[in-house]
Amino acid sequence: MTATIPGAPVDDVRARSSRRTLIVTDIVDAATGIRSFTLAAPDGAVLPGFVPGSHLIVGAGDCTNAYSLTNDGVAPTSYQISVLRLADGNGGSRWMHDMLSVGDAVEVELPRSAFPPAARATKHLLVAGGIGVTPILSHLRAATRWNRDVQVLYTFRPGCGAHVDEIIALAGREAELFVDQSAFTERLTATLADQPIGTHLYLCGPSGMIDHVVATARGQGWPESRIHLERFGADALDAGEPFTVRLTESGLTVDIPSGTSVLEALEGNGIAVANRCRQGVCGECRIPLSAGTADHRDLYLSDDEKSAGDAFMPCVSRAAAGCTLEVPL
Numbered sequence: 215m216t217a218t219i220p221g222a223p224v225d226d227v228r229a230r231s232s233r234r235t236l237i238v239t240d241i242v243d244a245a246t247g248i249r250s251f252t253l254a255a256p257d258g259a260v261l262p263g264f265v266p267g268s269h270l271i272v273g274a275g276d277c278t279n280a281y282s283l284t285n286d287g288v289a290p291t292s293y294q295i296s297v298l299r300l301a302d303g304n305g306g307s308r309w310m311h312d313m314l315s316v317g318d319a320v321e322v323e324l325p326r327s328a329f330p331p332a333a334r335a336t337k338h339l340l341v342a343g344g345i346g347v348t349p350i351l352s353h354l355r356a357a358t359r360w361n362r363d364v365q366v367l368y369t370f371r372p373g374c375g376a377h378v379d380e381i382i383a384l385a386g387r388e389a390e391l392f393v394d395q396s397a398f399t400e401r402l403t404a405t406l407a408d409q410p411i412g413t414h415l416y417l418c419g420p421s422g423m424i425d426h427v428v429a430t431a432r433g434q435g436w437p438e439s440r441i442h443l444e445r446f447g448a449d450a451l452d453a454g455e456p457f458t459v460r461l462t463e464s465g466l467t468v469d470i471p472s473g474t475s476v477l478e479a480l481e482g483n484g485i486a487v488a489n490r491c492r493q494g495v496c497g498e499c500r501i502p503l504s505a506g507t508a509d510h511r512d513l514y515l516s517d518d519e520k521s522a523g524d525a526f527m528p529c530v531s532r533a534a535a536g537c538t539l540e541v542p543l
Contacts, residue, residue, distance in 0.1 A: 267329030343419025
């Protein structure tokens, strides 16, 4: 069977208007395996602003990847991202590292908020691991701009700390850097136990680090409403339990094994699905849902759209426990 599932039902004009061609104006090696790129409008015009923690979706060769913006989002004249080169990734980071040069044109989609700060927080406690420092740096810039109380804990492998000088310049004595895991763990426990009422915790990094920080915070009585996180990389999502998807019009039933996305399973059955980022950010692969409850793992659909239960992103989302998903195809 060969079929094609259209992408997200968005207005084509609106979709095109969100795309820009930018020029690479600077490339810097930020740390071992990490390269920072500055992208600006060809005419140098001010770019649309963005909320701290936002992503920029970049056309990276044959791939479309989402990268956290690291600069200030107020009337920016450029967008800045830092990219970790992944040897076993989908190829986008390798293309960014190996193929891009200053002066090259890159197609992007305008920034999308996925990890915003809490406006009413009395203090922002920022915790980063490795390349997870990228959205944390954006949060730090905003906190500094608006004179917010802020503290940073940043752990990384020796030689692999990106943006260290900027973090120290922005946070001063409120920035603590760690290359020893035990020292970080000890300091984290003490820091979480000694925060003023109204502090919000923001963390980004490998899943193992995030799980430990969240467990420690919960153990000390932090409410879920004050814990904000963003995962990244191949370990961003757990493999999930197996389930099935029924295509109600064709009568086909597709098994979705653990560790395989709905998108991959559909493609394996000859069903082409429009897609771009395969990370749950761009919205291109959105497909309708006629029955069943999805475990929404994307960063594209709003809370209201997820609650409506009539669409999901097959690149990352799965079925809720014990459910079979039905799509009208």
